[in-house]
Amino acid sequence: MQAVKASIPKALPHGCCVPTCDNSGAKLIKITSVFNSKTSRGRYPAAGIGDIVYGAVKKGTQQMRNTVVFAVIVRQKKEYRRPDGMRVKFEDNAAVVLKDEKGNPKGTILKGPIAKEACDRWPAVAKIASIIV
Numbered sequence: 001m002q003a004v005k006a007s008i009p010k011a012l013p014h015g016c017c018v019p020t021c022d023n024s025g026a027k028l029i030k031i032t033s034v035f036n037s038k039t040s041r042g043r044y045p046a047a048g049i050g051d052i053v054y055g056a057v058k059k060g061t062q063q064m065r066n067t068v069v070f071a072v073i074v075r076q077k078k079e080y081r082r083p084d085g086m087r088v089k090f091e092d093n094a095a096v097v098l099k100d101e102k103g104n105p106k107g108t109i110l111k112g113p114i115a116k117e118a119c120d121r122w123p124a125v126a127k128i129a130s131i132i133v
Helices: 116-121 123-128
Strands: 017-019 026-034 052-060 068-075 094-098
Touching (some): 026 094, 068 116, 116 123
Antiparallel strands (some): 068 094
16 A cells, blocks of 8 residues: 555545445445544544545445445545646545455446546556546
């Protein structure tokens, strides 16, 4: 896992529901914790593009519902700035469900564009991405 080069704001707080963009069987994930997030006392942890989160599946297939999974955030509505000065934002928030915390995706198809920063950090997600922005 490499460091992200862009300055990405943490736009998805602990407790928010994020739709998934893969065919793993999960449709909606509620973020329960964010890995490696350090905050001040009393502040909820939040996630941005490329962060790995721990979430509970709220909607999906019967086997996936009420399970706890790892996921990577691949799109966010809040714009962020790349080092070359370009600002990027997506029209929705999205996550990819993982098999384990090493970054292997559970699904085989990713729908929609994936942020370049998430692909740089998680190469296994980049292998099955159809569009990288």
